[in-house]
Amino acid sequence: MFKTLTTITILALLISCTSKTEKVIETELRSPDSKNTFSFDVDSTGMISYTVHHNDLQFIETSRLGFELKKHSLKNNFELLSSKKQSNNSQWKTVWGQRETIKDHYNELTLHLRQKETNLLLDIVARAYDDGIAFRYVFPQQESLDEFIIMDELTEFDFAGDYKAWWNFADYDNYEKEYYNSPISRIGDSTKFYRRPNKEERPNMANTPTTIEVNDNLVISIHEADLTDYAGMNLLNTLNDSKLKAQLTPWLNGDLVRAKTPFQSPWRTIQISENAGGLVESDMIMNLNPPNAYEDTSWIQTYKYIGIWWELHIGKTAWAEKTQFGKPITKPHGANTKNAKYHIDFAAKHGFPDVLIEGWDKGWDDMEGSWTGYGIFDWKTSTDDFDIKEVCQYAKEKGVRMMMYHETISDIDHYEPAMDELYKMCSDLGIKTIKVGYTGDVNYDTVKKTYKQHHHGQYMVRHYKKMVQKAAEYKLMIVNHEPIKYTGEQRTYPNLMAREGARGQEYNAWSKGNQPEHGVVLPFTRILGGPIDFTPGIFKMFLGKRDWSEVPFRVKTTLSKQLAYYLTMYSPMPMAADLPVNYEGNPAFQFIKDVPTDWSDSKVLNAKIGDYYTIVRQEKGTDNWYLGSISDENARSLDIDLSFLSKGKKYQATIYADAKDAHWLENPESFEIIKKEVTSIDKMTLELAPGGGQAIEFKTL
Missing domain, CATH: 2.70.98.10 (Beta-galactosidase; Chain A, domain 5)
Incomplete structure (x- = not known):
């Protein structure tokens, strides 16, 4: 018995000593x-x-x-x-x-x-x-x-x-x-x-x-x-x-x-x-990104904007003055001084701080059949019919700003060395945001017919970082089109407001378009990386035929779904993308004017990838909430409860809904506005038309 106990004691001591000397490596x-x-x-x-x-x-x-x-x-x-x-x-x-x-x-x-x-x-x-x-x-x-x-x-x-x-x-x-x-x-x-x-x-x-x-x-x-x-x-x-x-x-x-x-x-x-x-x-x-790199962020703002953009895509006006993509044009040049002032007046009347103006600078006439070129733009010289100083001064008098557009056509060899001068010019003109586009092959040489880099490689990743850092030196905000993907860097560089990086709204204007399912896939794929510049808010869905196509173009959503996009297609700087004439007199435009761009909280109420998606967001600094719900090509009836609302408070719900006869294919512009009083203990049923949606403002009484 004594021998057995002694042996056990020795073994225990050996195990104890081993456990103290051996290093455990956690894996x-x-x-x-x-x-x-x-x-x-x-x-x-x-x-x-x-x-x-x-x-x-x-x-x-x-x-x-x-x-x-x-x-x-x-x-x-x-x-x-x-x-x-x-x-x-x-x-x-x-x-x-x-x-x-x-x-x-x-x-x-x-x-x-x-x-x-x-x-x-x-x-x-x-x-x-x-x-x-x-x-x-x-x-x-x-x-x-x-x-x-x-x-x-x-x-x-x-x-x-x-x-x-x-x-x-x-x-x-x-x-x-x-x-x-x-x-x-x-x-x-x-x-x-x-x-x-x-x-x-x-x-x-x-x-x-x-x-x-x-x-x-x-x-x-x-x-x-x-x-x-x-x-x-x-x-x-x-x-x-x-x-x-x-x-x-x-x-x-x-x-x-x-x-x-x-x-x-x-x-x-x-x-x-x-x-x-x-x-x-x-x-x-x-x-997983580093903290905010800037001590002062008071100059960074969220807001909605309008602009000379959709009219270019639907073919009402042109980016260039005389020739576009190697062909003569007969339609008017969109970015002229008179048209810019018209948009500025509309923005001032309806409370939009910025007017995006594309095609304002020299270079568009020199582009060939594809969006490529080398040394075409200098990004500071206005077209003959556009006076940038006059436009910016007129905007300032109206309490509005121009949003600068730089189409780089991925000519990084010329654009990157010019950024300091260009961004100073923007700052001097009172501009706060630049939208920068990157169509075409990177550093394409029109003589040698060669390009030097890929958009998604290390060279361009470095460029995008330099660009947003340089913009911050002049207190400018950036929206990118044709970008590198978002990977959460808006935490580090919060002047990087949004990136496109997906088939946006413009594809509806000149291609087979985005299918009704598209909107209920992006929130669970592309937008997981960061905010998207999708350019929502189209009210006129039937766009007619173009010169090169016998097939009429159209937007494959209902009007109410376009309103819901302001919640589901997350961006701190969304565009009201349609023509001003399509907004004037339309009561649905009130939702675009009212919906906030910055949030205290966001909650997903229901979701199935590719089928439907409902999200609610709380306006920063208030108890007001906004809801966006969208469907694919199928009609949906979605039951929700309003427990996200503050307890004990009454809200007026202003509901922008698909009308009973609404349908993305047959009757996309049919909607109704309903007002009712609700509290956090109430329940609602959201009725979504095929390809439809619903947008709701819950405002405290």
Whole structure:
């Protein structure tokens, strides 16, 4: 008996001593609510990988991590040296946004790795939030690695099943594509889905965000955050069941990323929710970006604007004076002084601070058959029939401003060196916002017929950052068209107000248009990255025929759905995009005038990707709420309760609804306005027409 006890005691002491001397290396990370789990592994070959669980479901199986560098392969022979855990639970205030206060609560795991044969060091930092998982690569400063070039990022997302995905075709230059839904294994399948036949659009590749419905109780979205000095990530269908792989946008010589230690990649993000609305309510993408870079943000404002824009797309007027896209034009030039003053008068009358004016500068006449050119614009010389000083002075007298438009045609070689002079000019003229467009190939040479860069590569990512930083020096706000995707950087640079990056409203004016489903897909895909400049508010849906087409063009929504877009197509700077003549005398225009642009809180009441979506937003600084609800091509009857309203208060609900005979195809402009008194204990039924919507103002009495 004594011998047995002694043996047990000795063993216990040995175990105790061992536990004190051996270093435990943590490789698993859980979210604060313990529902989301990131697990890291190094296998016997030194290959590094991860898995992701939500509750008991492992929906991402063993997925490789690593890189191929120009001079080194970082795909195996790694050993895990150590790891470190820490947590954060804080809050921060937005300058503007979908909510005023954002909670930043996560657990973090840092893994320190060394490749045995080269002694190269690589860290992986993972964060687990209640609304998702994120990880990034960090290259520490080290003697064995200084400057380096990434030739391939090996990051995989190997799904446990062939789940349903919402995606659009990726290329390296354009996000303005239709969205499809299919099993993961059919992402980028150009035999089944229409793919534009141009030189860069790749089969089997999708843009991010790509959103995936794992089951009825789990939906996730793959994207990235803090993309500021790296190549944009696409998702390559590996044709291996349901495995997706990071595919970075290259420099033209094949380099993907040019870097120098210390260096870090963007975050690879997996937003996780048990319903589609939770993806919209997630703040993880913004939380993964650095804090606000500006001490003074008093000059940054949110507001609505009108402009000389829609008339150009529907063919009423032209961007150029004499020739447009290589052909003579007979219609009037839109951006003339008289037309600008007409829009300024309308803006002053109805309370819009800015008037966007496109086509005001020299260069449009020199553009060829496509939106390309080299050295065409100088962005400071007005057309012969437009006096920019006179227009800006007239606007100032009316309490309005011009919103400057710079169509760069992606001529970065000329535009970037001119930004300082151009932005000073805008500031001197009293302009507060510049909309900057990037059509055409980057740095296209019309003589050599060659271009130098891709829109979504590291070169342009760097340019967009320089642009918004330079604009801030002159207290200017920026809206981008044909941009790099949003990855939450509006937290760091809150003068970056909105980006397009999708098939916007203009596609209805000169193409087959956006289908009724389009509006109930974008909030769960593109807009997860950040605010969109969709240009809503079209009241006249039938647009007629154009010179080159026998098919009449039209907007494929009801009028009430266009009103609801001011809530569902989130932007802090939305446009009232239709012609002023279509607003005058229309009582629905009152909603556009009344709807706020900055919010204390936002809540999704119901949502099904591609089918329907209802969101409510609280006006910042008040107890007033606004609701937007939209449907696809089907009619919907959606029951909601009003518990989001303040308890004990009475509200007047002004309801802008589809009329009973409304239909996106047959009778899109039919609507009705209903007023009723409600409280937080009431319930409502939203009746949406096919392709329709509903917009409601809840104002305290």
